[in-house]
Amino acid sequence: MTSARETVLGRIRDALTLAPVQGTPVDRAYRTGRTLPDDERLALFTDRLVDYKAEVRTCTADRTAATVAEVLGEHDARRIGVPAGLDPSWLGTYDGEVRVDSADLPAPRLDALDGVVTASAAGCAETGTIFLDGSPDQGRRALSLVPDLHVCVVDLSAVEVGVPEAVARLVPDRPTTLISGPSATSDIELERVEGVHGPRTLVVVIRTDA
Template sequence: MTARETVLGRVRDALEIAPQPTVTVERAYLRDRVLPDGERLALFTDRLVDHGARVHACTAAGTAATLAEVLDGLGAHRIGVPAGLEPSWLADWDGTAEEDGADVPVARLESLDAVVTASAAGCAETGTVFLDGSAGQGRRALSLVPDVHVCVVELSSVAAGVPEALARLVPERPTTLISGPSATSDIELERVEGVHGPRTLVVVVRTDV
């Protein structure tokens, strides 16, 4: 018998003789919360701005114009996009959009002015955007390597709280959670941006589809 089997055997023996709990713990988790569109948009925007992100709201018809204004304001002339990003979103922009793929080296991603992706879901309560690697979102490197990330979020995909947002995700997909630009602090609480991802996050919220 190995040491591991000995230890686990003792744990099983102890559990058998241990008294069984007689108290039922009630877990009153907040679930199935619903907020009207206006309140959800306001809360989502407030939390994102508090995290240091820039937020623009637009209608579906105004997506192309809004993205063109955002990209021009950022001085972006060459951007990366995932395969599957809606082409009409960039119809009003005059720059160069390069489609990303598994064979694109990281050095090329580093040279991009920005990246534009879609999103899988959002959480208003925490100001978090969820990416799951779907066609319009691309691989993780695409949204983590370039210094500027412009992310399009459908308001209909933004849930009120964390449990509601997680329920919208596919557990088997690789999920990236984004709450504002990349930032971290050392032991002296010195804030450093851009260590683990883009230093600039712009979220474009489409209020209808």
């Protein structure tokens, strides 16, 4: 007896035989290579992030630790998680408890953290999107999704104008997470609710001369 699955697949094969798909090359270079001066790219990126209700701080590389500690203090984050490969100097002036994440740390333990600090792989100014790719300084996806506060350090040099340029910076086989503002949904009666699928608060620290 022929199953429903086999019947459907058979009809698809028959249809393809009658009208074979003709491959047409697609030009994917139509929007690549766009650039903007640093100050314009920073302004555009900041504008999009703020529009998504993210907090934005800018600093020079030598002020990273002070800026991160200032943000954590303002949000009363006394216990934070960090990926194993995060630059320890970024937390040089932070006086709270730091827990280095590991794969065997369960989600409830992550939920007990006040926040998390990570680096980033790339950014897109046009959409206000930050890309994480699971590198050692960014950690696994759960680390940036479970705690209620995410402090993400982004180098302006890694922020591209558009999506094609930003995606070109990524390694295709890495587990990429795209972040556009704090977690939010309007699925229930069109009322915005934050913190449903990830951190309620996103603070982006942009290093302008990294």
